Structure formats: structure tokens, C-alpha cells
Amino acid sequence: MGGEVTGLPRRASALILVLLGACASTPFGQPDLLTFIQDDQTTREQVFLALGEPSATYENGRILTFRLARDEGGYFLVEKAPGFRSVKYSLVLAFDDEGLLRRHSLVAIKAP
Amino acid sequence: MVARTARGVLRCGALLAATLVLAGCPIPLPAGYEASSRENVPAEPLDWITVGATTREDVLLKLGEADGEAPDGSWLAYGSAYSKGGVVFVLFAGGSAAGAGSERIEYRRLIVSFDDRGVVSAIDAVSRDCWEAIVGMGSSGAQSPPCLKVDSRE
Numbered sequence: 137m138g139g140e141v142t143g144l145p146r147r148a149s150a151l152i153l154v155l156l157g158a159c160a161s162t163p164f165g166q167p168d169l170l171t172f173i174q175d176d177q178t179t180r181e182q183v184f185l186a187l188g189e190p191s192a193t194y195e196n197g198r199i200l201t202f203r204l205a206r207d208e209g210g211y212f213l214v215e216k217a218p219g220f221r222s223v224k225y226s227l228v229l230a231f232d233d234e235g236l237l238r239r240h241s242l243v244a245i246k247a248p
Numbered sequence: 249m250v251a252r253t254a255r256g257v258l259r260c261g262a263l264l265a266a267t268l269v270l271a272g273c274p275i276p277l278p279a280g281y282e283a284s285s286r287e288n289v290p291a292e293p294l295d296w297i298t299v300g301a302t303t304r305e306d307v308l309l310k311l312g313e314a315d316g317e318a319p320d321g322s323w324l325a326y327g328s329a330y331s332k333g334g335v336v337f338v339l340f341a342g343g344s345a346a347g348a349g350s351e352r353i354e355y356r357r358l359i360v361s362f363d364d365r366g367v368v369s370a371i372d373a374v375s376r377d378c379w380e381a382i383v384g385m386g387s388s389g390a391q392s393p394p395c396l397k398v399d400s401r402e
Binding site: 201228243245247 | 281284285286287305308309366
């Protein structure tokens with residue numbers, strides 16, 4: 137019959153849609169990953185609980201750094217490896233002696 | 249005997265290189281930063297660093313995590329590697345490939361030294377341009393070592 141869609145093309149279309157859907161990537165990034173960071177309010181403990189192990193520490197752990205990248209979803213942590221492959225930002229957190237965040241910056245180490 | 253063997257190896261190497269250059273497909277290497285390199289090491293002098301006033305904290309907040317650090321924390325190293333382009337001659341044969349070429353790379357390294365109070369005591373900026381050789385066969389390859397180590401004082 138003219139114009140009638142048989143079962144086979146419909147199934148094939150469904151299969152193609154599923155296969156194409158598998159190609160779509162889910163963003164790693166989280167929009168609120170860094171929103172908790174506030175000078176004079178955030179503690180070292182909160183940082184470790186939210187971001188885990190830092191990529192580097194300085195001055196006996198008073199200054200911490202984390203490696204980050206960003207996608208459509210937001211920022212995400214990048215595992216430590218030699219060099220800065222896949223790393224776009226370095227988050228630097230400087231605490232006072234009581235473990236309270238004093239200053240922080242998100243440094244773009246690669247061109248956007 | 250050893251000299252004759254060495255001469256033979258050199259002759260074979262030269263022959264292989266000549267074959268690749270004459271018969272291989274030239275593939276240009278585009279300019280750009282190496283994938284593992286940072287891109288925020290400026291070429292111009294860092295006017296925001298003042299010896300005797302700027303602290304380690306200031307430097308880290310401005311440049312981010314360092315590429316290298318002294319075991320005692322007395323200096324931080326920041327470095328970058330920027331390829332200015334090059335060419336590789338690739339020869340395809342029997343389902344495999346071999347290649348040889350060269351690439352010009354500009355290295356920049358900034359060493360910031362600190363005193364016991366964590367205040368900047370010296371800045372040493374070095375920039376070096378060099379050609380690096382690249383050879384490869386099948387899935388393995390090698391590159392000549394960098395002419396400037398960016399993560400240490402060496």
C-alpha cells in the first residue's frame with residue numbers, strides 16, 4: 137500500500153536512533169562544583185570533602201592546587217599526570233593557619 | 249672491526265633517512281603548544297613580581313600549579329613548549345609505516361626563587377629555540393630530548 141510504513145523500516149529507524157544516541161556524549165562537568173568556595177568562609181575540610189586530594193600542595197599544605205577542565209556541564213577535576221595534558225585551569229587555594237580560606241584564584245593555564 | 253661495524257650502521261641509517269626523504273610523503277607539522285604544555289608562561293618580563301615583596305602565594309595565585317618545585321620549596325619552575333612547526337617524511341609500505349622528520353620548538357622556563365619567609369629572592373627567565381628530531385616505525389617512535397628542561401633548574 138502506498139504511504140504505509142512497514143515494520144522493518146520502523147525498527148531500522150529505531151535502531152539508527154539508538155545508535156546515534158550512543159554517539160552523544162554526556163558532559164562530565166558540574167555547574168556547582170566550585171560554588172561553595174568563598175574566601176573567609178570555606179574550610180580546608182570542606183575543600184577536601186568536595187574536591188578530594190589536591191594535585192599539589194605548597195608551604196606544608198597551606199596552599200593547595202587542583203587541576204580542572206570545563207565542558208558544557210561546567211568544571212570537572214582532571215587526574216594528576218605528568219605535564220598538563222587535558223588540564224585547562226589550576227585552582228589555587230591559600231588558607232590561613234586555622235584552615236580557613238584566605239585567598240583563591242582559578243588560573244587559566246591554557247588558552248580558551 | 250668495531251669501526252667497520254659503526255661505519256656500516258651509520259651508512260644504513262643515512263640510507264634509511266635518505267630513502268624516507270626521497271620516497272616518503274612530507275607531512276607538515278602545525279605550529280602550536282605541545283599537548284602537555286601549559287600556555288601561561290609569558291615571554292615578556294613579569295612586572296607584577298617584585299623581588300623582596302612578592303610572595304610564593306602571590307606567584308601561585310597568578311600562575312597556578314608549578315611544573316616543578318625544589319625539594320625544599322626554595323624555587324618554583326614554570327615552563328612551556330611551543331612548536332613552531334616542522335615536517336615529517338612518512339613512507340608507507342606493506343601495511344606499515346616509517347617516518348623521520350624535524351620540528352622547531354621554543355621552550356620557555358621561569359624559575360622563581362624564594363627566601364626563608366617565602367618572599368621572591370630571584371627570577372630567572374630562559375628561552376631556547378631548537379630543532380628536535382622525530383623518528384618512528386610502526387607504532388613505536390622517539391623524539392630527541394628537549395634542549396631545555398622546563399620543570400627543573402637543569
